[in-house]
Structures are given as C-alpha cells and as structure tokens.
Amino acid sequence: xxxxxxxxxxxxxxxxxxxxxxxxxxxxxxxxxxxxxxxxxxxxxxxxxxxxxxxxxxxxxxxxxxxxxxxxxxxxxxx
Amino acid sequence: xxxxxxxxxxxxxxxxxxxxxxxxxxxxxxxxxxxxxxxxxxxxxxxxxxxxxxxxxxxxxxxxxxxxxxxxxxxxxxx
Numbered sequence: 001x002x003x004x005x006x007x008x009x010x011x012x013x014x015x016x017x018x019x020x021x022x023x024x025x026x027x028x029x030x031x032x033x034x035x036x037x038x039x040x041x042x043x044x045x046x047x048x049x050x051x052x053x054x055x056x057x058x059x060x061x062x063x064x065x066x067x068x069x070x071x072x073x074x075x076x077x078x079x
Numbered sequence: 080x081x082x083x084x085x086x087x088x089x090x091x092x093x094x095x096x097x098x099x100x101x102x103x104x105x106x107x108x109x110x111x112x113x114x115x116x117x118x119x120x121x122x123x124x125x126x127x128x129x130x131x132x133x134x135x136x137x138x139x140x141x142x143x144x145x146x147x148x149x150x151x152x153x154x155x156x157x158x
Contacts, residue, residue, distance in 0.1 A: 005104075021140045025084075027106040061100045066147050 002032040005061045008048050010039040014071035018057040022068055031061070038077045049074060081111040084140045087127050089118040093150035097136040101147055110140070117156045128153060 007023035009015035019035065026033055036044050038056060048058070052065035055073045059066045086102040088094035102112055115123050117135060127137070131144035134152045138145045 017143060018145060021143060022101070022138070022145055025106060025110060025140065026104050027108075029106075031104060059101070061104065064096060064100060066097060066101055068145050068147055 002030060003062060005031045005033045005059060006048075006051075007033055007035045007057065007059050008038055008044075008053055009035065009057045010072050010077055011037055012056070012071040014069050015057040018059075018068040018071075023057075023059060038074075042077065045074065045077060081109060082141065084110045084112045084138060085127075085130075086112055086114050086136065086138050087117055087123075087132055088114065088136045089151050089156055090116055091135070091150040093148050094136040097138075097147040097150075102136075102138060117153075121156065124153065124156060 005026060007019060009019055023033055023035065038045055038048060051060045053060065053074065055067055056071050057068050059068060084105060086098060088098060098114065105112055117124055117127060130139045132139065132153065134146055135150050136147050138147060
C-alpha cells in the first residue's frame with residue numbers, strides 16, 4: 001500500500017517551485033501525493049493545522065509536517 | 080540521466096526526520112540523491128551556501144535550495 005502524502009500550497013511562486021521540485025519528485029511507487037490548494041479549499045485548513053502545518057508550502061507525510069521554504073503563513077489563508 | 084539532488088544535514092533530529100521522510104522518498108528512478116553531513120564535511124559548506132542553503136536540513140535540486148523545517152543555521156556549522 002502506498003503512503004499518503006499531502007502537499008499543501010496556496011498557488012504562490014514559492015509553492016509552485018516546491019511542488020515541481022519536491023512534491024512531484026516523490027517516488028510514485030511508494031507515495032500517493034494529494035495536492036491541496038488551501039486558498040481554494042479553506043475547509044481543509046483545520047486538518048492541515050492539526051497535522052502541524054504552520055505555513056505553505058508544506059508536505060505532510062507519515063503524520064509529520066515538513067515546511068519547505070516559506071511562501072505564506074496559515075493566517076494569510078484565512079478569510 | 081538522473082537529476083542530481085544533494086541533501087545537506089548535520090545529524091540533528093530535525094535533519095534525520097527530513098532525511099527519512101523527504102530525501103529518501105524521492106523517486107530513485109529520476110533522482111540521484113547524495114547525502115552530505117556538513118558538520119563532518121565542512122569543506123562543502125561554501126558550495127552549499129553558494130547554492131542558497133541557509134540552514135539544515137536542506138535539499139538542493141535543479142540548482143534551487145529547499146529548506147525543510149529548521150534544524151540549525153549554517154553559522155552553527157562553522158568552526
């Protein structure tokens with residue numbers, strides 16, 4: 001069974017680069033990567049924060065949050 | 080030809096987790112990942128900084144530096 005990984009982003013330039021170079025670089029044989037745009041899917045912000053996400057872009061794998069560089073804080077994504 | 084990727088770390092707990100969950104998760108069919116412990120290989124600090132690395136753990140892929148969470152600043156690795 002593949003390990004689920006969630007890439008949280010907000011469409012920012014830093015997010016796009018992290019998506020292209022890190023999220024899309026994960027081994028597709030081992031990881032099932034879901035891409036979530038928190039600016040468009042605000043209903044998923046709570047789950048992201050519960051997983052430890054404090055800024056985007058971030059990748060949640062195996063229950064741990066990995067912030068990749070810094071695009072925007074979660075507070076900027078909340079209406 | 081595989082894309083070279085360099086994972087810079089310093090053996091810290093944050094580094095070890097990033098190594099296990101991100102660096103080791105890259106697709107081995109597309110990426111050739113080299114692991115560099117900057118605490119033990121200080122001669123490689125200059126090249127890491129030139130690539131844009133400001134803290135460890137960090138992954139340099141395609142000429143861009145991606146800082147993954149925060150373990151230690153580069154200044155802490157210089158004797």
